[in-house]
Amino acid sequence: MTQAPRPGPPLWLLAELTYRCPLHCVFCFNPVDFAQRDSELGTEDWLRVLREGRALGAVQCGLSGGEPLLREDLETIVAEASRLGYYSNLLTSGVGLSTQRAAALKAAGLDHVQLSFQDSTREMNDFLSHTRTFDLKSRVARIIRDQGWPMVLNVVLHRMNIGHIERIIAMAHAMGAEYLELANTQYYSWALVNRAHLLPTHEQLRHAEEVTNAWRARLGERMRIFFVAPDYHEGRAKKCVNGWGSMFLTVAPDGTALPCHTARMLPGLEFPNVRAHGLREIWFDSEGFNRFRGTAWMQEPCASCAQREQDLGGCRCQAYLLAGDAAAADPACAKNPEHHRVQQAVRQAAERVPEHPLVFRDRANSRRLTPGA
Numbered sequence: 001m002t003q004a005p006r007p008g009p010p011l012w013l014l015a016e017l018t019y020r021c022p023l024h025c026v027f028c029f030n031p032v033d034f035a036q037r038d039s040e041l042g043t044e045d046w047l048r049v050l051r052e053g054r055a056l057g058a059v060q061c062g063l064s065g066g067e068p069l070l071r072e073d074l075e076t077i078v079a080e081a082s083r084l085g086y087y088s089n090l091l092t093s094g095v096g097l098s099t100q101r102a103a104a105l106k107a108a109g110l111d112h113v114q115l116s117f118q119d120s121t122r123e124m125n126d127f128l129s130h131t132r133t134f135d136l137k138s139r140v141a142r143i144i145r146d147q148g149w150p151m152v153l154n155v156v157l158h159r160m161n162i163g164h165i166e167r168i169i170a171m172a173h174a175m176g177a178e179y180l181e182l183a184n185t186q187y188y189s190w191a192l193v194n195r196a197h198l199l200p201t202h203e204q205l206r207h208a209e210e211v212t213n214a215w216r217a218r219l220g221e222r223m224r225i226f227f228v229a230p231d232y233h234e235g236r237a238k239k240c241v242n243g244w245g246s247m248f249l250t251v252a253p254d255g256t257a258l259p260c261h262t263a264r265m266l267p268g269l270e271f272p273n274v275r276a277h278g279l280r281e282i283w284f285d286s287e288g289f290n291r292f293r294g295t296a297w298m299q300e301p302c303a304s305c306a307q308r309e310q311d312l313g314g315c316r317c318q319a320y321l322l323a324g325d326a327a328a329a330d331p332a333c334a335k336n337p338e339h340h341r342v343q344q345a346v347r348q349a350a351e352r353v354p355e356h357p358l359v360f361r362d363r364a365n366s367r368r369l370t371p372g373a
């Protein structure tokens with residue numbers, strides 16, 4: 001196997017400050033075993049991680065969770081990110097963003113807030129998150145606008161809300177959003193547990209894209225709409241995290257450094273912890289970050305495929321989850337012999353009643369699904 005080329009610096013440092021969250025989203029991207037992972041880095045460790053990331057060349061800093069506003073030191077962390085010259089981005093459910101807290105974060109130098117909604121209707125938003133948060137989120141949207149931050153909304157799409165696409169876009173427009181991210185669900189973590197409930201049909205997706213394009217034509221630059229395409233329906237793999245270890249450096253709440261937030265599930269791979277290693281060493285030299293860099297690790301059909309530089313073989317976690325081999329081609333790709341598993345999941349989701357009720361992301365379910373993890 002030839003050596004992966006030495007990468008450039010990470011552009012994004014994603015600080016997952018905590019897995020704690022007051023919401024219980026059925027598509028949550030946090031690990032299913034989060035209840036076994038209570039350890040969180042302290043303030044000084046996060047400040048050091050920020051300094052090391054900036055010295056390494058990172059320019060964007062995402063502050064996410066769980067719900068990052070649950071960290072009482074968020075203002076301190078934001079202030080250090082600002083002092084270091086990062087463009088900082090808070091990814092939040094909105095719970096905890098009072099007028100006072102928003103003003104404090106603004107004063108600390110926070111550049112950008114991305115607010116998530118689960119749907120355009122109170123009923124579905126509150127059902128999917130298992131909390132009464134729709135009205136609160138609408139108030140938080142006003143607080144964000146009043147602080148002069150760009151209005152950026154995020155809605156995860158799936159079968160239970162994709163039929164509301166017209167209303168979702170209209171809601172974002174009425175709120176004065178400058179950017180709307182419509183992110184089709186990626187089936188890892190809690191979304192994989194609930195996949196039979198969440199996978200939309202081809203027809204639903206086509207309709208959603210048509211409605212999105214009509215709004216784009218109408219609004220032009222006044223509101224930019226990102227439609228993050230799904231991979232299950234297209235027969236094509238997506239370039240996951242823009243390439244393993246090429247742009248994103250994620251630090252999990254306990255300090256584990258990861259090329260993407262779900263990579264820890266992959267067996268046989270060690271990911272270093274920032275408590276014991278510097279970010280420079282982690283980024284350039286660790287086995288975990290080098291394992292799937294570039295194309296040298298590929299096996300067939302990726303190794304000789306004309307697409308290999310474009311999609312880098314797709315997602316390693318999806319390859320492991322669906323094909324049982326993290327070095328396989330992503331089963332979303334029609335060239336993978338395991339692609340029938342993806343097609344079957346789409347077919348079954350349209351035809352069959354799911355085998356179990358929706359599983360909400362909470363500590364009891366986390367313990368039940370990962371006993372003794």
Ligand code: SF4
Nearest residue numbers: 021023025028066093
């Ligand atoms: S997806 Fe929902 S439950 Fe998961 S961290 Fe975000 S707001 Fe919390």
Ligand code: SF4
Nearest residue numbers: 302305307308313333
């Ligand atoms: S075979 Fe591999 S490299 Fe080729 S398109 Fe499929 S996932 Fe991409």
